[in-house]
Amino acid sequence: MKKILLLAVFSAAVFGASAQKIKGSDTMLPLSQKEAESFMKANPSKTTVVTGGGSGVGISALVDGTTDIAQSSRKIKFSEKQKLQDGGKTAKEVIAAYDALAIIVNPANKVSNLTREQLEGIFTGKITNWKEVGGEDLKIVPYSRETSSGTYEFFKESVLKNKNYLSGIMSMPATGAIVQSVSQTKGAIGYVGLAYLNTSVKALHVSYDKGKTYVEPSVANAKNKTYPIVRPLFYYYEAKAEKKVKAFIDYVLSPEGQKIVAAIGFITLN
Numbered sequence: 001m002k003k004i005l006l007l008a009v010f011s012a013a014v015f016g017a018s019a020q021k022i023k024g025s026d027t028m029l030p031l032s033q034k035e036a037e038s039f040m041k042a043n044p045s046k047t048t049v050v051t052g053g054g055s056g057v058g059i060s061a062l063v064d065g066t067t068d069i070a071q072s073s074r075k076i077k078f079s080e081k082q083k084l085q086d087g088g089k090t091a092k093e094v095i096a097a098y099d100a101l102a103i104i105v106n107p108a109n110k111v112s113n114l115t116r117e118q119l120e121g122i123f124t125g126k127i128t129n130w131k132e133v134g135g136e137d138l139k140i141v142p143y144s145r146e147t148s149s150g151t152y153e154f155f156k157e158s159v160l161k162n163k164n165y166l167s168g169i170m171s172m173p174a175t176g177a178i179v180q181s182v183s184q185t186k187g188a189i190g191y192v193g194l195a196y197l198n199t200s201v202k203a204l205h206v207s208y209d210k211g212k213t214y215v216e217p218s219v220a221n222a223k224n225k226t227y228p229i230v231r232p233l234f235y236y237y238e239a240k241a242e243k244k245v246k247a248f249i250d251y252v253l254s255p256e257g258q259k260i261v262a263a264i265g266f267i268t269l270n
Contacts, residue, residue: 022248024053030264038256073231084238094252098231099230104191106185110134144169215227253269
């Protein structure tokens with residue numbers, strides 16, 4: 001993957017403006033990288049460069065004209081649409097896939113189930129010790145994405161019901177950093193896209209019905225709509241630049257592209 005990305009960056013330097021740039025959501029990074037890799041194999045004349053930074057960073061780059069496609073794990077905001085319009089641009093929106101957001105803890109943590117209300121308490125600072133939610137007497141260390149992240153905003157909206165995160169929460173620049181931190185910290189808790197789950201962390205079962213049913217984050221449970229924390233993943237591009245990006249967008253939406261969605265660990269469109 002890194003080798004192909006370096007080749008893409010090298011090609012971009014050589015071919016300059018002809019390279020297609022995709023920027024934004026870290027959640028979507030593994031998906032876009034794999035899609036770009038496969039797309040370039042099928043279309044050797046096309047160069048596609050993918051970088052992360054967060055959904056807000058990607059949309060800002062679209063406003064500035066420094067990216068062709070913004071990848072975003074949240075919907076574009078009204079203020080961002082306004083900035084595009086002020087620059088004489090119109091954003092086109094495409095849903096590329098769906099993602100379930102998993103709540104992760106250290107594997108040594110005995111807690112396996114949490115309600116939405118308990119999660120809200122933990123991430124707003126009202127619940128500070130694992131013994132308050134059935135665990136051992138251990139300080140809770142919550143990890144969050146930084147404010148430019150679409151995942152940060154989606155979690156705040158869906159899980160915290162738009163209440164503010166606790167002051168001084170540990171903010172991480174990338175999803176991989178949350179996985180690493182939680183895997184190394186016994187009292188830690190964080191949230192990540194489904195594609196980032198691995199054996200170094202434990203995914204919790206979550207209840208949105210005040211503890212009647214707890215559901216595991218999985219592709220199957222996201223598809224059958226029993227897992228409650230699911231969101232669309234978007235590509236945004238400038239309407240006038242459609243010709244440049246259409247081949248890639250069509251590829252992602254094609255059966256071949258959707259196979260990659262499933263292989264990465266996201267949820268396909270159908």
